Amino acid sequence: MASSTLASADAHASAGDDPGPALAGAREAIRRAALENISSLAKGEADDPRTIPLWFGESDLRPPAFLGEAMTRAIDAGHVFYTRQNGVPELRQALATYLTGLGTTPIAADRITVTAGGMNALMLTLQLVAQVGDNVVVIDPVWPNCGGIAGLVGAEVRSVRMTPTAQGWRLDPAKVAAAMDGRTRAVFFASPGNPTGAMLPAETQAALLELCRARGAWLIADEVYHRLVFGADCAPSILDIAKDEDRLVVINSFSKTWAMTGWRLGWMVHPPSVGPTLAMMVQYTTSGVTTFLQHAALAAVEEGEGFVARVRAYCKEGMGIACDALEGLAKVRLGPRPTAGMYAFFEVEGMTDSRATCLEVLRRTGVGLAPGYFFGPGSEGFLRVCVARSPTVLAEAMSRLETVLG
Numbered sequence: 001m002a003s004s005t006l007a008s009a010d011a012h013a014s015a016g017d018d019p020g021p022a023l024a025g026a027r028e029a030i031r032r033a034a035l036e037n038i039s040s041l042a043k044g045e046a047d048d049p050r051t052i053p054l055w056f057g058e059s060d061l062r063p064p065a066f067l068g069e070a071m072t073r074a075i076d077a078g079h080v081f082y083t084r085q086n087g088v089p090e091l092r093q094a095l096a097t098y099l100t101g102l103g104t105t106p107i108a109a110d111r112i113t114v115t116a117g118g119m120n121a122l123m124l125t126l127q128l129v130a131q132v133g134d135n136v137v138v139i140d141p142v143w144p145n146c147g148g149i150a151g152l153v154g155a156e157v158r159s160v161r162m163t164p165t166a167q168g169w170r171l172d173p174a175k176v177a178a179a180m181d182g183r184t185r186a187v188f189f190a191s192p193g194n195p196t197g198a199m200l201p202a203e204t205q206a207a208l209l210e211l212c213r214a215r216g217a218w219l220i221a222d223e224v225y226h227r228l229v230f231g232a233d234c235a236p237s238i239l240d241i242a243k244d245e246d247r248l249v250v251i252n253s254f255s256k257t258w259a260m261t262g263w264r265l266g267w268m269v270h271p272p273s274v275g276p277t278l279a280m281m282v283q284y285t286t287s288g289v290t291t292f293l294q295h296a297a298l299a300a301v302e303e304g305e306g307f308v309a310r311v312r313a314y315c316k317e318g319m320g321i322a323c324d325a326l327e328g329l330a331k332v333r334l335g336p337r338p339t340a341g342m343y344a345f346f347e348v349e350g351m352t353d354s355r356a357t358c359l360e361v362l363r364r365t366g367v368g369l370a371p372g373y374f375f376g377p378g379s380e381g382f383l384r385v386c387v388a389r390s391p392t393v394l395a396e397a398m399s400r401l402e403t404v405l406g
C-alpha cells in the first residue's frame, strides 16, 4: 500500500509557523487554522484501488436515477438563472411541509433557507452570530467542522464532552452552563451525532434551549442525521420544542438522507425574522444555490421516502456488520451499539496517537479510518469507521482490521 503522501502529511497540527509572504497578509484566525482535516489525511491513498475508504461520512449508494432525471427536466424547463436568495419557493415550501409531517410543530416556509450543503448553512449561522472574541460551546465528540468554522470567524471553541455510559453517550447540561459566559454566542450540538450516533433526548434538548434562552445565546442544532435512525422514522427534533422566534438554527442537508453529498444541498430552519438578513448574506456569499439543483431536490423531498428507507436500512445493516466485527477485536472497546447515524466510534486499547494509528492501519491494511483527535479533545483514544458501505466491502474491511487491531 503506497503511503508516501500520507507519511509526509506534515501539516498535522497547524498551518505552520512560517506562513510565507503572501499568507502572512491573511487574517490571523485563518493563518492559525489547522490545515489537516479528514479529506487531507486521506489524500493520496484515496486513488489506490485497494484502499477501502471508510474515512468520510458518505455512503456508497448512488442517489436514485429519478433525481438526475429531475435535474435534466429542470434544465430543460429553463431553471438555469439566478433565483431567490433564500431558495426556490417551491423547495422551501416542500421542505416546510416535509418537516411539518415529521414533527409535531408546523414549520412555515419563511423559516427555511436553502444552502449549499450543511456546511454552508453552518458557515452562514456562525457568521450571523459570532465574531472575534466570542466563544461557541460545542458538544463533543463531534464532527470537527463546526469548531473549524468557529475558528475561521475568530471565535473560541469551548468543548463540553459527553460521557460514555453503559446506556450510550450522555450530556450533562450543567456542564454546558458552566462553560458559558458573557461572550458565549452559541451552543452547538449534533443529534444524532457524528461520530457517536448519540441522540440527545428531548429533555436534554429542552434543557439546552432553556439555557440559551436564559443567557441570550443561540442554539445551533445539527440534524443532518435526523432520518438515519434504526427503528424510528426520525430522531427527536428541537423543532418540536422550540418557538418560531427562539434564537435557534437547525442545520440539515440532502447529503446523508438522500445520499446526495456531491450535490451540495442543504437547508437551515431559522426564526422567520432572520430570513431577510440571511438572504442578504447569501447574496454576498454564493448568491444562491444552483437553481436547477434546487428544482431537482424537490423530487428527493416529495418522492424520495422509499430511498430514505433504503439508506436507513443500509446503515443499519452496515452498523451490524461493523459492530459484530469490532466486538471481536481484542484491542477494541466498543460501547453500546449506535442506534442511529452512519458511524461506529470505538476506543483502541493503549492508543495514544490516533492519527499515527490511522496511518498505520492504512499502510498495513488499506482501510481508511478517521482518527479520534478530529472529534474533540477527549477523543484521542478513539477511531471512527463509516458503516454506510456495501456489506461485502465492509466485511472485507473489518476482516483486514484484524491484523492491526485483533
Ligand SMILES: Cc1ncc(COP(=O)(O)O)c(C=O)c1O
Pocket: 057, 116, 117, 118, 119, 120, 143, 190, 193, 194, 222, 224, 252, 253, 254, 255, 261, 265, 266
Ligand atoms: C454532523 C454533520 N453536519 C453537517 C455535515 C455537512 O454535510 P454537507 O455539507 O455535506 O451537507 C456533516 C457531514 O459529514 C456532518 O457529519
